[in-house]
Amino acid sequence: MEHRNLKAWLYLLPAIAFLAVFMVYPLVDVIVYSFEEGYNSASQTFFGVGLYNYRYILRDPYFLQALKNTFILVIITVPVSTGFALLISYALSSVSKLRELFQTIYFLPYVTNTLAVGLVFMILFKKTAYTDGLINFLIKTFGGNSVDFIDGPYWAKMTVLCIYTVWIVLPFKILILTSAFASVNKDYYNAARIDNTSKSRIFFKITLPMISPMIFYLIITGFIGAFKAYSDAVALFGTKLNAAEMNTIVGYIYDMLYGNSGGYPSFASASAVVLFLIVLTITVINLSVSKKYVHY
Amino acid sequence: MDVTLKNLTKRFPNRNKHIHTDVVAVNDFSITIPDGQIVSLLGPSGCGKSTVLNMISGLLKPSSGKIYFGGEDVTELPPEKRGIGMVFQSYALYPHLTARENIMFPLQNFKGADKLTKEQMAQRVNETAELVQISEYLDRKPGELSGGQQQRVAIARALVKLPKALLLDEPLSNLDARLRIQTREEIRRIQRETKITTVFVTHDQDEAMSISDTMVVMKAGELQQIGKPQQIYDDPKNLFVAKFLGAPPINVFFGHVRDGYLYIGEDAVLPITSEKEGEVFVCIRPEGFVPAPDGPFRCSLNSVDVMGRDVTVLFSHPSAETKILRAIVPSENVIPLAPEVSFSLKPAKTLLFDKTTQERIAFSVR
Numbered sequence: 001m002e003h004r005n006l007k008a009w010l011y012l013l014p015a016i017a018f019l020a021v022f023m024v025y026p027l028v029d030v031i032v033y034s035f036e037e038g039y040n041s042a043s044q045t046f047f048g049v050g051l052y053n054y055r056y057i058l059r060d061p062y063f064l065q066a067l068k069n070t071f072i073l074v075i076i077t078v079p080v081s082t083g084f085a086l087l088i089s090y091a092l093s094s095v096s097k098l099r100e101l102f103q104t105i106y107f108l109p110y111v112t113n114t115l116a117v118g119l120v121f122m123i124l125f126k127k128t129a130y131t132d133g134l135i136n137f138l139i140k141t142f143g144g145n146s147v148d149f150i151d152g153p154y155w156a157k158m159t160v161l162c163i164y165t166v167w168i169v170l171p172f173k174i175l176i177l178t179s180a181f182a183s184v185n186k187d188y189y190n191a192a193r194i195d196n197t198s199k200s201r202i203f204f205k206i207t208l209p210m211i212s213p214m215i216f217y218l219i220i221t222g223f224i225g226a227f228k229a230y231s232d233a234v235a236l237f238g239t240k241l242n243a244a245e246m247n248t249i250v251g252y253i254y255d256m257l258y259g260n261s262g263g264y265p266s267f268a269s270a271s272a273v274v275l276f277l278i279v280l281t282i283t284v285i286n287l288s289v290s291k292k293y294v295h296y
Numbered sequence: 297m298d299v300t301l302k303n304l305t306k307r308f309p310n311r312n313k314h315i316h317t318d319v320v321a322v323n324d325f326s327i328t329i330p331d332g333q334i335v336s337l338l339g340p341s342g343c344g345k346s347t348v349l350n351m352i353s354g355l356l357k358p359s360s361g362k363i364y365f366g367g368e369d370v371t372e373l374p375p376e377k378r379g380i381g382m383v384f385q386s387y388a389l390y391p392h393l394t395a396r397e398n399i400m401f402p403l404q405n406f407k408g409a410d411k412l413t414k415e416q417m418a419q420r421v422n423e424t425a426e427l428v429q430i431s432e433y434l435d436r437k438p439g440e441l442s443g444g445q446q447q448r449v450a451i452a453r454a455l456v457k458l459p460k461a462l463l464l465d466e467p468l469s470n471l472d473a474r475l476r477i478q479t480r481e482e483i484r485r486i487q488r489e490t491k492i493t494t495v496f497v498t499h500d501q502d503e504a505m506s507i508s509d510t511m512v513v514m515k516a517g518e519l520q521q522i523g524k525p526q527q528i529y530d531d532p533k534n535l536f537v538a539k540f541l542g543a544p545p546i547n548v549f550f551g552h553v554r555d556g557y558l559y560i561g562e563d564a565v566l567p568i569t570s571e572k573e574g575e576v577f578v579c580i581r582p583e584g585f586v587p588a589p590d591g592p593f594r595c596s597l598n599s600v601d602v603m604g605r606d607v608t609v610l611f612s613h614p615s616a617e618t619k620i621l622r623a624i625v626p627s628e629n630v631i632p633l634a635p636e637v638s639f640s641l642k643p644a645k646t647l648l649f650d651k652t653t654q655e656r657i658a659f660s661v662r
């Protein structure tokens with residue numbers, strides 16, 4: 001038994017060594033840095049140990065702004081994108097003609113570069129001295145006032161960011177859900193039909209529970225992905241996100257690491273730890289809530 | 297309620313796109329299923345029996361022909377309007393619901409005047425559960441039940457709404473041998489108690505013979521024979537039915553009728569009068585052989601298996617269709633271990649079929 005254990009560890013060694021060096025060590029290091037005041041990565045020095053970094057970032061208006069933006073983004077985009085994806089993939093699984101064509105169309109955004117999509121959104125939403133942009137044109141046709149969505153008021157910018165994020169994450173969710181719909185055994189539907197079950201009851205009582213593991217997977221990864229959002233904001237508003245009030249937590253961490261020539265790794269580490277704790281908490285809540293609704 | 301199928305035909309478009317002729321799954325199929333009986337659709341796989349069942353349920357639309365439920369034409373009615381109960385081969389129990397919730401599911405679909413109160417539903421569920429004897433498992437999910445218990449839950453779910461007819465698609469195929477025998481008796485009992493017209497599909501002749509009042513034998517989408525199991529076994533219409541029924545299978549020989557005798561090879565095995573002379577298929581049930589030292593039918597003996605109650609004699613004959621032939625004789629007979637064995641034949645267990653049409657030829661023994 002001893003001998004076999006030894007052998008097992010030997011086989012595991014490469015993977016463990018790799019994970020230890022590139023995953024566990026940096027993770028521990030980040031936590032350590034977050035407690036070291038004024039850590040300098042070049043000289044490897046710091047002034048003292050304590051909660052100073054946390055105190056600083058939690059009072060930094062930019063961090064609080066980033067926190068707020070991230071939470072709004074998460075709370076709006078995860079339910080909206082999952083709901084839309086459910087709707088679209090359900091519709092897709094109900095049509096028989098041209099289904100593959102539609103699937104391809106809905107999947108196209110996924111293989112398109114984020115920044116290119118951002119450019120398209122800019123063109124659609126931006127208001128310049130020469131043109132109002134297509135969206136503003138539509139708003140005006142229906143009797144509204146034009147708004148600058150890219151450099152204008154906070155709510156307008158947030159709206160664009162949310163629409164953009166939903167649009168970017170939708171294709172993957174549709175892909176997953178269409179295959180989930182297709183994987184439900186047809187016998188269940190036949191049995192339900194013979195028992196005169198209404199369409200909506202079939203959907204809510206049979207289809208949804210059957211594909212609940214997939215929906216749950218999408219919600220978990222959706223939450224995590226939205227908390228880690230950054231490139232979407234850059235694609236729309238450029239790199240000066242603090243000035244645009246559109247920064248996210250990851251954007252704040254990035255700015256702290258590389259901004260102001262050299263940056264503040266301690267502050268960055270502290271905010272990274274805060275982000276980690278938030279994601280961890282939300283995921284734990286998700287997991288415990290899901291026990292009631294997800295049927296494996 | 298009796299179920300009548302009239303000239304039912306189902307064609308499917310060919311899977312191979314280069315062939316434009318349709319596949320005919322069921323061809324001009326007409327039967328009447330009497331009220332309150334249990335009827336089996338029997339045939340080898342691919343013979344269209346499940347297609348017939350699905351057309352009765354309404355899940356498939358016939359290409360032509362009519363379906364009547366007790367005189368009412370239901371051909372155009374969708375499955376939800378037909379008021380039937382169905383048990384699927386996979387059972388199709390909703391895995392996220394308990395047995396109780398599964399059984400209650402059809403009742404919760406009742407609308408308008410049929411709507412039941414919660415108490416009525418609970419009572420109906422309990423009654424049905426008692427009928428199929430799963431009362432103690434009602435709060436378990438399908439995944440926590442054995443195959444046989446799942447089967448009962450599926451039957452209960454089909455019966456709880458008091459359907460006009462119960463349809464079972466290969467109900468026993470997912471059960472092991474012992475459970476299969478137990479469950480088929482159970483289905484028989486439930487059917488007797490509820491007196492509900494029941495149609496079930498099977499490829500297993502034992503299953504069909506043991507529980508059906510009426511048996512319908514199918515081949516390649518066409519009706520071969522309909523009747524009581526014993527009657528079909530004793531009096532098959534054609535070679536296919538004779539070969540399909542019976543275990544061990546019937547022994548088939550190439551023989552001919554000449555000058556008032558039935559010949560197998562060189563042996564004149566029976567003196568007969570028959571309307572047809574010439575080459576025929578001679579089919580003899582395993583129980584149709586009587587060992588007789590000076591019997592007219594001589595074969596080479598392979599081995600003798602003593603089974604206790606009776607003895608299986610394995611032998612061969614150059615004019616037989618298969619290499620190994622089986623006779624089952626009572627164990628009082630002592631078969632000497634010799635290269636040759638001789639039999640006389642029981643005329644009632646000997647069947648003749650036309651060489652080309654494979655239809656039955658009547659004969660009488662002189």
